[in-house]
Amino acid sequence: MLDTTFEKLGLKREHSDVYLALLQGGIMPVGKLAKGLKFPRTTIYGLLDDLAKAGLVLQNEQNNVKLWQAIAPEGIKTIINERINDLENTRSGFESMLESLKKSQKTDFVSPKFHYYEGADEMQLMFRDVLLYNDLQTEACWPIQDMLKVMGEEFLNEFNKKRVKSNIALRVVWPRDKTVDVAEDVFLAPGKEVLRQTRLAPKEMDFSMGYWAYADKVMFLSSRAENFGFIVESRELRQLIKTQFEILWNVSEELKVDPQLARNFAKEVGERYGEE
Numbered sequence: 001m002l003d004t005t006f007e008k009l010g011l012k013r014e015h016s017d018v019y020l021a022l023l024q025g026g027i028m029p030v031g032k033l034a035k036g037l038k039f040p041r042t043t044i045y046g047l048l049d050d051l052a053k054a055g056l057v058l059q060n061e062q063n064n065v066k067l068w069q070a071i072a073p074e075g076i077k078t079i080i081n082e083r084i085n086d087l088e089n090t091r092s093g094f095e096s097m098l099e100s101l102k103k104s105q106k107t108d109f110v111s112p113k114f115h116y117y118e119g120a121d122e123m124q125l126m127f128r129d130v131l132l133y134n135d136l137q138t139e140a141c142w143p144i145q146d147m148l149k150v151m152g153e154e155f156l157n158e159f160n161k162k163r164v165k166s167n168i169a170l171r172v173v174w175p176r177d178k179t180v181d182v183a184e185d186v187f188l189a190p191g192k193e194v195l196r197q198t199r200l201a202p203k204e205m206d207f208s209m210g211y212w213a214y215a216d217k218v219m220f221l222s223s224r225a226e227n228f229g230f231i232v233e234s235r236e237l238r239q240l241i242k243t244q245f246e247i248l249w250n251v252s253e254e255l256k257v258d259p260q261l262a263r264n265f266a267k268e269v270g271e272r273y274g275e276e
Helices: 002-008 013-025 030-037 041-053 073-104 120-132 144-151 153-165 235-250 259-273
Strands: 057-062 065-070 113-118 136-141 168-174 196-200 210-214 217-221 228-233
Touching: 002 013, 002 073, 013 030, 013 041, 013 057, 013 065, 030 041, 030 065, 041 057, 113 120, 120 144, 120 153, 120 217, 120 228, 136 235, 144 153, 153 168, 153 259, 168 235, 210 235, 217 235
Parallel strands: 136 168, 168 196
Antiparallel strands: 057 065, 113 228, 136 210, 210 217, 217 228
């Protein structure tokens, strides 16, 4: 878990290893630290320098020997809060200039745009493109079992909370042989409270690749076996996909689940963002 926290701060697992060694071992010189972690001294110096710049370790000197110690764990929370405040200030500053930037954008041409993504991290980044928008009606066809394997339950849980907060409605069709138990994965439960409608495709239909149509874009996502995805920005393609989706939607069967599941997830969304 600390690895993930440090990653969000722009650091690596090796940085968290050094921090933990100092936290558990107390003040120590580079030599002892390098011996305990089995890292070259030059590597340790570089890691310590990064940690010091991030405010996570402190340097002292005793008898002409440089000693290092980790800050208290509570200090990490302070650093995270400072980062959050900096980002909020950056967002406020950017929003003030957003309209002027949009007005300066060249718009006398229209051309489809294509963005390719590969690997789990990049595909999570691809999904976040949807969250750049608000107040959308969207359509998707997902082999949801495969999508869970590719994107991960934790990511999709948080993603869907943000989707609901952004008022992005979703109509989705799942193939019958790749459904999930929404009682376990409540972030996938359909319901008006969570802006999700789900239907099951006819039995003869099977697909391992999925798509999500939103704004003027269509996102395509492969199975875990191929592990890639891409976004095409094209009004014509978006309209074509929507037309085909409506045909599929009309011949698909509503997924019926306990409506309390969606209410439970909506409550989680409220708890997560209620104070924002």
